[in-house]
Amino acid sequence: MVQAVVVGVDGSPAALAAVETAAHEAALRGTSLRLVHAFGWPSVHVPPRAAPWNPTTAGVRELVDGTLAEAESRAREAEPQLEIDREVTVGEPVMVLELESRTASLVVVGSRGRGAFGSLLLGSTAVHLSAHGHSPVLVVRGRPEPAGPVLLAVDGSPAGEAAVGFAFAEAAMRGVDLLALHVWNTRTERAYEGPGDPLNVVVDIDRLQQEEQRLLDDTIARWQSRRPEVRVERRLVRSRVRHALIEASAEAQLLVTGARGHGGFTGLLLGSVSQALLHHADCPVAVVRGEG
Structure with a gap:
């Protein structure tokens, strides 16, 4: 049971x-x-x-x-x-x-x-x-959109796998679509800003975008085969992570996120993005901790 x-x-x-x-x-x-x-x-x-x-x-x-x-x-x-x-x-x-x-x-x-x-x-x-x-x-929290999808914050981290599975299960139980949103930005570009920038650093934006799309596709594909009844919209957005997820939450009935993703201080049990969503999302937020 x-x-x-x-x-x-x-x-x-x-x-x-x-x-x-x-x-x-x-x-x-x-x-x-x-x-x-x-x-x-x-x-x-x-x-x-x-x-x-x-x-x-x-x-x-x-x-x-x-x-x-x-x-x-x-x-x-x-x-x-x-x-x-x-x-x-x-x-x-x-x-x-x-x-x-x-x-x-x-x-x-x-x-x-x-x-x-x-x-x-x-x-x-x-x-x-x-x-x-x-x-x-x-x-x-917030005011969920009753007819909206389950919104999944995809970061591609191993710790985030549990959140992906939870989001698929919620969408299946509720009989609604799953919106898998992966937000990326060019942090690599900003790392070299300033008078000491090496002149030979060039970021291939198209290649970076393709890699982020592949990350999103691979993350969803692993679970789509287990939950074929769930219709998934994959959305890749170049933006600030917190801003994009909070904005998307206005159209969702539930937002699902991992407790901790890529980057930041890996010793923290709750990441800064998860904390921001708990404070500012426009719909209920489910936080799913991964293994370890």
């Missing part, structure tokens, strides 16, 4: 939107939905002689029950036949969800939850899970 889809619940509007998305994802996979609510110990100063804080006597149980009941109601409105279970635990939400991701097929979170920094564009839970989660992480 397919492992459950897990969604973080905290009562915020973003989390409730995530519950609806998670319910649809669970229905597509033919699996159950797991509502997870975690709360930490109070950060306020407790007098030395005060009685130990007890969530059962502090009105927390009623609050949690109400939050989960509302979340379950939203899930059942979205998918009436869905099997739903609840999990309530004491602990830091980000660590609890990371642990849940070890046995989940997908973890879904809102782009922002409750917390001290409600004005931030992206919550710390979403960022941490995207970098450290053991399953794919879907961050619900």
